[in-house]
Amino acid sequence: xxxxxxxxxxxxxxxxxxxxxxxxxxxxxxxxxxxxxxxxxxxxxxxxxxxxxxxxxxxxxxxxxxxxxxxxxxxxxxxxxxxxxxxxxxxxxx
Amino acid sequence: xxxxxxxxxxxxxxxxxxxxxxxxxxxxxxxxxxxxxxxxxxxxxxxxxxxxxxxxxxxxxxxxxxxxxxxxxxxxxxxxxxxxxxxxxxxxxxxxxxxxxxxxxxxxxxxxxxxxxxxxxxxxxxxxxxxxxxxxxxxxxxxxxxxxxxxxxxxxxxxxxxxxxxxxxxxxxxxxxxxxxxxxxxxxxxxxxxxxxxxxxxxxxxxxxxxxxxxxxxxxxxxxxxxxxxxxxxxxxxxxxxxxxxxxxxxxxxxxxxxxxxxxxxxxxxxxxxxxxxxxxxxxxxxxxxxxxxxxxxxxxxxxxxxxxxxxxxxxxxxxxxxxxxxxxxxxxxxxxxxxxxxxxxxxxxxxxxxxxxxxxxxxxxxxxxxxxxxxxxxxxxxxxxxxxxxxxxxxxxxxxxxxxxxxxxxxxxxxxxxxxxxxxxxxxxxxxxxxxxxxxxxxxxxxxxxxxxxxxxxxxxxxxxxxxxxxxxxxxxxxxxxxxxxxxxxxxxxxxxxxxxxxxxxxxxxxxxxxxxxxxxxxxxxxxxxxxxxxxxxxxxxxxxxxxxxxxxxxxxxxxxxxxxxxxxxxxxxxxxxxxxxxxxxxxxxxxxxxxxxxxxxxxxxxxxxxxxxxxxxxxxxxxxxxxxxxxxxxxxxxxxxxxxxxxx
Numbered sequence: 091x092x093x094x095x096x097x098x099x100x101x102x103x104x105x106x107x108x109x110x111x112x113x114x115x116x117x118x119x120x121x122x123x124x125x126x127x128x129x130x131x132x133x134x135x136x137x138x139x140x141x142x143x144x145x146x147x148x149x150x151x152x153x154x155x156x157x158x159x160x161x162x163x164x165x166x167x168x169x170x171x172x173x174x175x176x177x178x179x180x181x182x183x184x
Numbered sequence: 185x186x187x188x189x190x191x192x193x194x195x196x197x198x199x200x201x202x203x204x205x206x207x208x209x210x211x212x213x214x215x216x217x218x219x220x221x222x223x224x225x226x227x228x229x230x231x232x233x234x235x236x237x238x239x240x241x242x243x244x245x246x247x248x249x250x251x252x253x254x255x256x257x258x259x260x261x262x263x264x265x266x267x268x269x270x271x272x273x274x275x276x277x278x279x280x281x282x283x284x285x286x287x288x289x290x291x292x293x294x295x296x297x298x299x300x301x302x303x304x305x306x307x308x309x310x311x312x313x314x315x316x317x318x319x320x321x322x323x324x325x326x327x328x329x330x331x332x333x334x335x336x337x338x339x340x341x342x343x344x345x346x347x348x349x350x351x352x353x354x355x356x357x358x359x360x361x362x363x364x365x366x367x368x369x370x371x372x373x374x375x376x377x378x379x380x381x382x383x384x385x386x387x388x389x390x391x392x393x394x395x396x397x398x399x400x401x402x403x404x405x406x407x408x409x410x411x412x413x414x415x416x417x418x419x420x421x422x423x424x425x426x427x428x429x430x431x432x433x434x435x436x437x438x439x440x441x442x443x444x445x446x447x448x449x450x451x452x453x454x455x456x457x458x459x460x461x462x463x464x465x466x467x468x469x470x471x472x473x474x475x476x477x478x479x480x481x482x483x484x485x486x487x488x489x490x491x492x493x494x495x496x497x498x499x500x501x502x503x504x505x506x507x508x509x510x511x512x513x514x515x516x517x518x519x520x521x522x523x524x525x526x527x528x529x530x531x532x533x534x535x536x537x538x539x540x541x542x543x544x545x546x547x548x549x550x551x552x553x554x555x556x557x558x559x560x561x562x563x564x565x566x567x568x569x570x571x572x573x574x575x576x577x578x579x580x581x582x583x584x585x586x587x588x589x590x591x592x593x594x595x596x597x598x599x600x601x602x603x604x605x606x607x608x609x610x611x612x613x614x615x616x617x618x619x620x621x622x623x624x625x626x627x628x629x630x631x632x633x634x635x636x637x638x639x640x641x642x643x644x645x646x647x648x649x650x651x652x653x654x655x656x657x658x659x660x661x662x663x664x665x666x667x668x669x670x671x672x673x674x675x676x677x678x679x680x681x682x683x684x685x686x687x688x689x690x691x692x693x694x695x696x697x698x699x700x701x702x703x704x705x706x707x708x709x710x711x712x713x714x715x716x717x718x719x720x721x722x723x724x725x726x727x728x729x730x731x732x733x734x735x736x737x738x739x740x741x742x743x744x745x746x747x748x749x750x751x752x753x754x755x756x757x758x759x760x761x762x763x764x765x766x767x768x769x770x771x772x773x774x775x776x777x778x779x780x781x782x783x784x785x786x787x788x789x790x791x792x793x794x795x796x797x798x799x800x801x802x803x804x805x806x807x808x809x810x811x812x813x814x815x816x817x818x819x820x821x822x823x824x825x826x827x828x829x830x831x832x833x834x
Contacts, residue, residue, distance in 0.1 A: 110763070125807055130592065134373055135375075136373060136375035137803070149810075149811065158703070159701070163690060167758060180768065180806060182761060184760055
């Protein structure tokens with residue numbers, strides 16, 4: 091079942107509240123990402139070109155700058171990738 | 185023109201013949217001259233393909249055509265001879281000899297052919313041997329001394345298996361990569377599983393053999409299964425029964441033995457790539473070489489003529505050290521005509537990374553080096569500056585050496601073993617000179633003990649990576665471990681270092697994390713009195729390998745190198761990783777690098793394999809290479825001589 095952008099954003103935000111609470115109040119940016127592999131990469135890695143048309147996923151990026159104990163500014167970024175059905179494909183951060 | 189005479193006047197002639205010995209000697213000289221001319225004309229990239237497929241299944245005899253196509257596509261001159269017609273005396277005129285039997289069941293049955301091949305490899309020849317039943321046939325029929333010598337010296341097949349003659353199986357699955365080897369990676373990365381479909385199935389097929397090999401040979405690909413009469417052979421036997429075998433002799437001879445009919449590999453593209461890789465290995469490893477790339481103009485501008493002369497002296501010392509271990513080092517200043525004119529190439533702008541990459545591509549084709557070393561930091565030979573695949577994470581661009589490692593326009597998957605020896609922002613050349621002195625010493629021994637530190641929030645993810653190198657010391661967590669309470673004996677005399685901490689573009693420090701607390705976990709000062717000589721360091725800290733406009737004391741990476749660490753791997757920009765296992769992004773690339781280092785690969789080989797494995801595993805996990813995966817591939821760089829490796833000591 092395809093979810094709306096708002097529904098997907100809610101899933102991402104709930105996930106971040108649990109996993110990276112330092113980012114819980116951050117409004118994420120949203121990008122579309124095609125789930126495909128560049129052809130040159132396929133060739134180099136010896137992969138077969140998939141027969142199915144690639145689908146898209148939404149990537150929610152939460153970022154802020156924090157201050158370390160020595161005064162340095164450190165970027166804190168987390169990305170949550172969700173498919174159209176609301177499944178979290180990947181969660182990664184720095 | 186006067187056409188009056190059709191022969192000389194009679195009064196000028198005698199009836200005495202030229203003395204026989206004079207006539208013979210002259211004829212011999214003429215023949216030698218012709219042979220020498222022909223040999224000179226053929227010298228270089230010439231291949232002799234001997235068609236040894238004499239069976240009756242003509243419709244399946246495609247192997248010679250496959251080889252011809254592959255070599256001609258590579259620009260090689262090819263000659264094809266039938267096995268019954270070839271003359272051993274001509275073989276030395278060729279760069280490579282291919283003996284192709286295809287699916288011939290009674291392959292290389294005659295004693296003359298065997299003896300020619302025995303003599304050829306004994307003389308240091310470079311041979312591709314192909315056939316689905318060469319080992320099998322000799323096992324069935326070989327009883328003479330020549331047969332035994334052929335098995336040992338050409339096939340490198342084990343004869344004695346616990347008191348009986350080793351069985352050679354025919355009923356096999358797909359080719360499966362068992363051991364890392366340039367034939368599987370260079371210049372084309374071959375799949376771990378190569379689809380193989382024999383024309384004829386069963387225990388009497390001439391399409392494939394599963395061969396047990398002598399210890400002096402290397403099995404590259406074995407078989408996904410080996411069977412007999414429809415039942416699987418024991419895994420302990422199948423795993424040591426190979427389809428693709430190589431041998432390297434002390435006198436420079438090389439053999440690549442395809443114990444299968446090459447045209448039964450499913451993908452024609454893979455057939456071609458396998459042949460190309462085999463040819464590359466046969467040609468290049470007989471004279472391994474390294475390309476050292478720098479800029480004369482940029483070095484002189486930064487350091488002055490006197491210091492440049494000192495740097496060159498150290499480079500020459502390094503090249504001599506390479507020569508002492510059998511490598512040829514080629515020093516190339518990208519902006520110096522004297523360096524480049526012998527290769528009919530023109531100098532390029534040393535500030536133009538794209539032009540430098542094109543020059544490296546051209547030099548690669550001419551010199552076919554095994555390894556590439558960039559000498560200098562961004563102000564000498566620039567990193568490529570690439571738009572951030574992640575777009576909006578705070579980095580607009582990524583500094584990368586990846587394009588230099590690729591042979592085409594793709595910038596994600598490396599194909600060359602490449603490292604960089606950076607300099608720092610100072611106009612004093614002493615740091616760069618010290619690094620050149622360090623790599624002139626070719627043995628890098630360090631204890632296998634380890635140090636690892638992780639931001640507390642990433643503990644479980646970090647443990648998964650640290651396990652690859654853990655020896656004697658648990659992973660430290662920050663907090664409570666901080667830069668100002670870190671004990672020197674934790675880092676002294678360790679061979680392996682792992683950092684999974686935060687970093688900043690502004691400061692040299694790395695930071696831990698617990699909740700919203702970000703204490704300083706490690707700083708360059710922690711290395712001031714430490715002995716980290718020959719250590720291998722991997723950091724996942726953001727900006728961990730950022731050296732742009734940094735002095736030695738402003739970058740932990742440069743500090744480690746100043747303290748004679750052998751290898752530093754890190755990210756030039758914001759790096760990503762998971763909160764918990766499984767390893768992804770930076771965690772995964774570091775894990776793969778350490779796994780390959782532990783296998784004993786050189787730093788350069790380990791780094792290529794790490795990135796290739798990373799890409800494959802990311803695709804396996806997610807079905808595609810996402811933006812953070814692409815950024816990870818681009819931003820991780822290696823500061824090391826790619827030819828070196830770590831030798832562990834207790």
